Amino acid sequence: MGIKFSKKEDSLIAKIEGELDHHVSENIKNAINEEYVKKSCRNLIFDLKNVNFMDSSGIGVIIGRYKKVKENNGKVAIVNANKQLHKLIEVSGLLRIVKCYNDIEEALKDM
Numbered sequence: 001m002g003i004k005f006s007k008k009e010d011s012l013i014a015k016i017e018g019e020l021d022h023h024v025s026e027n028i029k030n031a032i033n034e035e036y037v038k039k040s041c042r043n044l045i046f047d048l049k050n051v052n053f054m055d056s057s058g059i060g061v062i063i064g065r066y067k068k069v070k071e072n073n074g075k076v077a078i079v080n081a082n083k084q085l086h087k088l089i090e091v092s093g094l095l096r097i098v099k100c101y102n103d104i105e106e107a108l109k110d111m
Helices: 025-038 056-071 083-092 104-110
Strands: 001-010 013-022 041-055 078-079 099-101
Touching: 001 025, 013 025, 013 056, 013 099, 013 104, 025 056, 041 056, 041 083, 041 104, 056 078, 056 083, 099 104
Parallel strands: 013 041, 041 078, 078 099
Antiparallel strands: 001 013
């Protein structure tokens, strides 16, 4: 598991690698919170291109960050989710509050 950050415009991009499960969710959550504040961002983009597994803890990480970003009048987006992750996101109901995009540029245009 790893996470890399970048910033485009007023959006923090969190590129997560490996598994996003209960073993790492707390560390991911804390790292994103810290970077979001440090970089003074409004929006948050989860890049899941290199995530090969996610469980309900990963959904919890996204929902928790959604609440924080919403307080800041920002938006949250998910990009590059594979079919398995997209199905989990869909079944969880997360698509009602967070949009999925094919790539970062598409998400940035909509934000």
